[in-house]
Amino acid sequence: MNRISTFSALTLMGAMTLSPVLAFAQTPTSASANINVNLHAANVAQHAGMNIGAHIGSSTGPHMQKQVKDAQDRIDAATMRGGKLVDSRVSMLQKLETRISDMTRLSSDEKDSLSTDITAQINELVSLKAKIGDDTSMSSIVADIKTIRPDYRSFLLTLPRAALMAAADRELDIAAQMDTVGDKLETRISDAKDDGKEVSASETAYADFKDKVADAKVQAQAAIDLVKDLKADNGDKTELSANLDALKNARAKVKAARQDLVAARKDMATIMQGIGVHVDVQASSTADLK
Secondary structure, three states: OHHHHHHHHHHHHHHHHHHHHHHHHHOHHHHHHHHHHHHHHHHHHHHOOOOHHHHHOOOOOHHHHHHHHHHHHHHHHHHHHHHHHHHHHHHHHHHHHHHHHOOOOOOHHHHHHHHHHHHHHHHHHHHHHHHHHHOOOHHHHHHHHHOOOOOOHHHHHHHHHHHHHHHHHHHHHHHHHHHHHHHHHHHHHHHHHHOOOOOHHHHHHHHHHHHHHHHHHHHHHHHHHHHOOOOOOOOOHHHHHHHHHHHHHHHHHHHHHHHHHHHHHHHHHHHHHHHOOOEEEOOOOOEEEO
């Protein structure tokens, strides 16, 4: 009797010990699903920079699923934001590249140098966008977005450098057109003087006109010379400071050239009144004699 009782007790204990294993064996699908959810949640939480332990210990029900979805949504939103930031910079560079192709006063070497810098910058930004798209963690996406400014110092140089050279080229082009009109005005002043008209005001205005146009060309060319050979500082603070100074000085010279041409247009109006010749002065500072 004691032997039978002992056997029964051992059997019962063994059954109790094995019951969790047997139960797990009877429901493999639900158990595997729970494990997969936990692993996925831990993976997403890790990528999102969240507390992994807290998520592994939490429920695998709707609450966990919402947290996992929210984490992924944040990653997706950051990826989209990073892509848009890159696209906006690429678009700016592409527009600038179009302006360079329309430049008429810069040398071929100067235009090629600008185009090479811009193309290289665009390629780097395109590669960055691809990397952001491949990132699976919030921390890596944020880090990549931050590199757009410090790691892309050449962008901070390329854009203002090319824009200033394009503006200076435009001023040189306008000055050349005004030179052509000025030659015609000089002839008209001479003819009016031969006809006995009082042209002293026109002569004074013409002299100032010539000075202003000549100075505009000097200022615009000086702006180009200041920035055409600038290179990215690559983290060198001394080089960065020198680049910023050059860009600032070039900007001031482009502004001076533009002011010269505005003054020259006013001289043209004075000349017109003095000799009775109609001059159609365009907003671009060009003019056509009628």
